[in-house]
Amino acid sequence: MFRKTAGFRVFFWVSLVLIGAFVFLPLLWMINTALKPTTETFSLSFFTGPKTLDNIIGIITNPKIMTYLKNSLIVSFASSAMATLVSAFAGYSFSKFRYRGRKFVMGLFMMSQAFPQAILLLAIYVLMQKLGLLGSYWALVISYVVFTLPVGTWTLKSYFDQLPDSLIESAKIDGAGHMKILWRIVFPVTIPGMISIAIYGFVWSWNDLLYSMTLVTDSARKTLAPGLVMTFLGEGSTNWGMMMAASIVAAIPVTIIFVFLQRYFIQGLTAGAVKG
Amino acid sequence: MNSNLRKKGLTDAQVGVLLILPGLAVFCAIILYPFVNAILMSFTDRSLLMPNYKVVGLENYIKVFSDPYFGKTLITTILFVIGSTLLPFTLGFIWAIILNQGFKGSELLRGITLVNWIIPGTAIGFLWSWIFNGQYGILNAILTRTGLLETGVAWLGQTNTALICVIIARSWQMLPWYMAFLLGGLGGVPLDQVEAARVDGANNLQVFRYVVLPSMKTIILLILVLGTIGNLQHFDLPWTMTQGGPARATTTLSIDVYTTAFDNWNIGKAATIGTIWAVLLGLFSFVYLKQVKDSD
Numbered sequence: 282m283f284r285k286t287a288g289f290r291v292f293f294w295v296s297l298v299l300i301g302a303f304v305f306l307p308l309l310w311m312i313n314t315a316l317k318p319t320t321e322t323f324s325l326s327f328f329t330g331p332k333t334l335d336n337i338i339g340i341i342t343n344p345k346i347m348t349y350l351k352n353s354l355i356v357s358f359a360s361s362a363m364a365t366l367v368s369a370f371a372g373y374s375f376s377k378f379r380y381r382g383r384k385f386v387m388g389l390f391m392m393s394q395a396f397p398q399a400i401l402l403l404a405i406y407v408l409m410q411k412l413g414l415l416g417s418y419w420a421l422v423i424s425y426v427v428f429t430l431p432v433g434t435w436t437l438k439s440y441f442d443q444l445p446d447s448l449i450e451s452a453k454i455d456g457a458g459h460m461k462i463l464w465r466i467v468f469p470v471t472i473p474g475m476i477s478i479a480i481y482g483f484v485w486s487w488n489d490l491l492y493s494m495t496l497v498t499d500s501a502r503k504t505l506a507p508g509l510v511m512t513f514l515g516e517g518s519t520n521w522g523m524m525m526a527a528s529i530v531a532a533i534p535v536t537i538i539f540v541f542l543q544r545y546f547i548q549g550l551t552a553g554a555v556k557g
Numbered sequence: 558m559n560s561n562l563r564k565k566g567l568t569d570a571q572v573g574v575l576l577i578l579p580g581l582a583v584f585c586a587i588i589l590y591p592f593v594n595a596i597l598m599s600f601t602d603r604s605l606l607m608p609n610y611k612v613v614g615l616e617n618y619i620k621v622f623s624d625p626y627f628g629k630t631l632i633t634t635i636l637f638v639i640g641s642t643l644l645p646f647t648l649g650f651i652w653a654i655i656l657n658q659g660f661k662g663s664e665l666l667r668g669i670t671l672v673n674w675i676i677p678g679t680a681i682g683f684l685w686s687w688i689f690n691g692q693y694g695i696l697n698a699i700l701t702r703t704g705l706l707e708t709g710v711a712w713l714g715q716t717n718t719a720l721i722c723v724i725i726a727r728s729w730q731m732l733p734w735y736m737a738f739l740l741g742g743l744g745g746v747p748l749d750q751v752e753a754a755r756v757d758g759a760n761n762l763q764v765f766r767y768v769v770l771p772s773m774k775t776i777i778l779l780i781l782v783l784g785t786i787g788n789l790q791h792f793d794l795p796w797t798m799t800q801g802g803p804a805r806a807t808t809t810l811s812i813d814v815y816t817t818a819f820d821n822w823n824i825g826k827a828a829t830i831g832t833i834w835a836v837l838l839g840l841f842s843f844v845y846l847k848q849v850k851d852s853d
Contacts, residue, residue: 282657282743282751282769283761293658296651300732304652304670307729310695311684323693371580378573386577393588395842398790399814400831403598403824404591406605427587430580459572488677491792491811495819506679510797513683521687528680532672539675543668 315525322522336526346527348501349508353487354534356418356504360425361482365475367426368433373467375434376441377449387434394431402495409496420496421504425489429482440474441467477545484535505531592835599828606822617829626805627813627830633720634809637795638788640724641731642781648728649735656736657743667740674733682797685726689713689798713799716806723795723807730794731787735780742776743769782845789838810834 283289314322318333340346375387405424409415414423444467452462468475487505494507503511509531513524567575599617603610621627652670656663673681688696691711700706712718750768759767770777792811795801801808801816808816810830818827 282746282748283654283764284755286761289761293655296655300648300652300655301666303648303729304673304732307684307688308673310688311680314687325695325698367579367583370576374573374576378569378576380570380573383573383577386581389584389589390580392842393584395786395838395845396588396592397811397814397831397835397838399792399811400595400828400835401588401591403814403818403828403831404594405587406818407594407598407824408586408591423583424587426583430583434580459567484675488679488793490677490679490796491815495815506677506793509679509683514797514800521690521693524683525687528676528683532676532680535675535677536672539672540668543671 311525311528314522315529317522319520319522322520336522337529339523340526340530345500346505346508346512346530349503349505350530352418352502352508353505356421356425356493357483357486359418360422360486361429361479363422364426364429364433364482365479368430368478369437369468369471369475371430371434372437373441373463376438376444377446390431390434392431393427398491402492405492406495416497416499416502418497418502421486421489421493424492424496425482425486428485428489429478432481433478436478437471437474440471444470473545476542480538480542480545483538487535595828596832596835598825599832601825603825603828604822605818605824610825613825617826618833621826621829621833626808629805630808630810630813630830633805633807634789636720637724637727637791637807637809638785640721641727641788641791642784644724645728645731646735646781646784649732650739652732653736653739653743657740667736670736671733673729674731678730678793679797681726681730682794685722685729685794686713686798689722714803716804719799719803719806723798726794726798727788727791731784735784738776738780739773742773745776746772779845782841786838786841786845789834789841810837 285293310327313326313328315336316328316332316334317324317326318331318335321330324330371390375383405420406415409420414420448466449462452466457465489504490506490510493504494510497503497507500508500511509527513520513527600612600614601610602613602616656667656670688694689712691697691709691714694709694712696712697706697709701709710718712722746769750772751764754764754768790811791809792815795807795809795812796815799807801812811834814827814831814834817830818824
């Protein structure tokens with residue numbers, strides 16, 4: 282697209298080095314700090330001095346933090362599964378059925394990303410309190426479904442749109458019911474879309490701080506993000522080695538998912554967000 | 558059960574409505590009802606500490622608008638949103654152009670770049686608090702060693718630097734997001750038009766200005782609006798890095814709503830701030846919806 286003129290070469294290399302440093306060095310610094318023994322935390326050595334896994338081991342043997350991690354896994358898996366299913370139903374309905382109010386509901390779903398979360402949280406808090414769900418996993422699982430609903434519905438709708446109506450019609454003629462068509466014909470062909478939405482939902486839930494620190498305050502049910510904030514910020518911790526190790530532990534699950542399912546992930550990110 | 562549905566004679570339209578019900582129920586419970594309820598709460602003196610409350614009309618609005626802090630919060634929010642949208646957009650665009658050159662390892666770099674975006678905001682907040690740390694932070698170490706500064710600066714502890722630090726951290730987090738979209742956009746630039754411009758004697762800058770930019774107009778507008786909405790909502794980084802401080806220097810609207818409701822327990826006032834904020838967001842969302850509609 283661009284000719285490799287002298288000017289472009291300068292631009293290319295200067296940008297590559299400067300933006301590259303900005304993008305990649307901080308994370309390396311995090312890893313570097315986490316791997317230093319406590320006595321070395323404040324040294325400026327960059328992967329050169331003595332290394333230890335003490336910080337990482339300190340985090341993964343901390344029963345409190347492991348409870349937070351377990352809670353995060355439960356909540357993120359549950360809300361991701363629920364969001365994918367709910368979005369798939371909705372996307373299928375929008376794609377293949379025609380009824381009054383369809384466009385209106387589509388518009389509602391699309392707008393849901395634009396409602397400020399913090400203001401919704403006020404009334405969600407009161408609602409969950411009334412329902413007795415405050416402090417339970419359910420409060421988070423249900424709330425997180427909304428993060429994924431617009432993106433999920435639109436992404437999956439575009440998958441269903443590509444499915445020829447004749448396929449569904451012929452299944453009907455063969456006597457298959459709606460549910461059977463859905464599980465046997467419709468869902469299987471959209472598995473890539475479903476995976477990308479499931480990942481999207483998982484990452485959103487995993488990374489959320491605002492809802493989780495508000496709706497669940499009991500430390501037995503607390504998830505990882507608010508748990509770490511409470512553990513380190515609450516005590517005004519200056520144990521940076523531990524904090525960096527904790528950050529790495531919190532980042533690992535989503536990073537693993539990303540590494541293995543990158544293709545689906547980028548698809549979900551761009552396709553979903555463009556439409557939703 | 559499936560064939561039962563058919564035997565009972567559900568029409569296609571009814572099945573369609575049934576399928577939409579779970580999503581609609583969640584939407585009503587978690588978005589519509591809370592939104593309406595929050596607006597109603599803004600007209601009450603509701604507190605999370607007391608079960609009883611009464612309607613106070615516009616009192617909260619008068620209080621909020623006459624509160625000198627509120628104007629400051631608005632300005633902080635606008636500065637945060639502009640900085641945290643334009644900086645990562647610009648850097649992300651350059652980064653996308655670099656990676657779009659398709660050199661050896663560019664695919665790998667793209668993948669690693671996205672890790673910054675995918676990890677939890679809490680971890681990012683911790684990381685940048687450490688980098689900006691006033692005593693032992695690496696930034697101060699670099700600046701004092703190279704002689705750019707004589708003594709270290711408490712970057713997050715000063716009112717005139719804290720917001721910039723949060724914007725930089727947010728830019729680091731969001732750069733990959735802009736990059737991903739812009740790489741997609743660059744992939745869709747019609748190469749025959751680039752060639753035609755070359756034949757007409759266009760240089761790189763002119764190709765960028767008259768071919769690349771126009772063909773990416775839609776995606777650029779879209780990510781700027783989506784990015785703005787995201788930043789208007791953003792909570793994690795100002796919270797983990799500075800908790801809105803020092804002296805409210807990083808208190809954006811989302812931080813303000815949170816602390817008013819859950820630190821001061823004044824949920825009525827929090828709802829008022831939230832409602833005003835929702836109007837702001839509504840304006841941006843309107844543009845966004847129109848944009849998506851036009852591109853369809």
